[in-house]
Amino acid sequence: MTELTWKIRSSTYIHKGPWATLRSDKCEMPDGRIVEDYYVLEYPNWVNAVALTNENKILMVRQYRHAAGIVSLEIPGGVIEDGEEPATALRRELLEETGYEFGDLELLSTVYANPSTANNKTFCYLAKGGKKVQEQMLDEHEHLIVEEYTIAEVKQLLADNKIAQALHCTGLFYALMKLGELH
Incomplete structure (x- = not known):
């Protein structure tokens, strides 16, 4: 070879x-x-999740993304801190951003945003059994709105190109495959 x-x-x-x-x-x-x-x-490594509540709703977050100058609809996630395991980082990010705790985490994929110019990877999870346990605990420069969608609504958002973050689309497609929702 x-x-x-x-x-x-x-x-x-x-x-x-x-x-x-x-x-x-x-x-x-x-x-x-x-x-x-x-x-x-x-960049530091990242983690995100398709987060399903106990009511089978997918939690999404809406926030402003300055580099692109857009308000973006995304799945929750964020930076993995030094020495932190991806699953631990995900549980922390989900709690901080949404106020939800999840009982079941499954790693779906590990992807690179742009391996030609950036060295970091993103761990994409499916989180199930979410229940609200607290209010959001956002970082100083974070302002995001938590929204709930049915699986059918998320599929339509993807079909209509309403989710701009490529890594989040990737996680959503892997999760929808895992859930048997893509035909």
């Missing part, structure tokens, strides 16, 4: 921040050619 992996010869950090870091790698391709400046965005 043909070798495809590049070797990193050196890395230089251009910017280091809490949410994004930019580095420039000097790489050697398998055939010996050198790539002088390959820019890589380093």
Whole structure:
């Protein structure tokens, strides 16, 4: 089989921040050619979930996303903190963003948002048995509205291209397959 992996010869950090870091790698391709400046965005890993309540409703969150300049309808989730397991991060994020606790978590997929320029991955879960146990506990710059949808409504939102976040669409499609809802 043909070798495809590049070797990193050196890395230089251009910017280091809490949410994004930019580095420039000097790489050697398998055939010996050198790539002088390959820019890589380093992000923390993320987690999200298709969160089903005890009433079989899917919890979605609506919030403003500044980089795109849109109000986005999404599934709940967020950043995995250093040293945190994905399932632990998900339980924390679900509780903070929605006020719901979930008894059953199942990892559906692990995907990369853009493996050509970013190094992080997203763990997509199906969370079942959700019950509201508290009010939201949002971060300083978070403002989101929790909404409930039937499975049929979510399928229609996807069909109508009303969910713009690609990683969340991915999680929704995996969950709908798992639930036997895609025909």
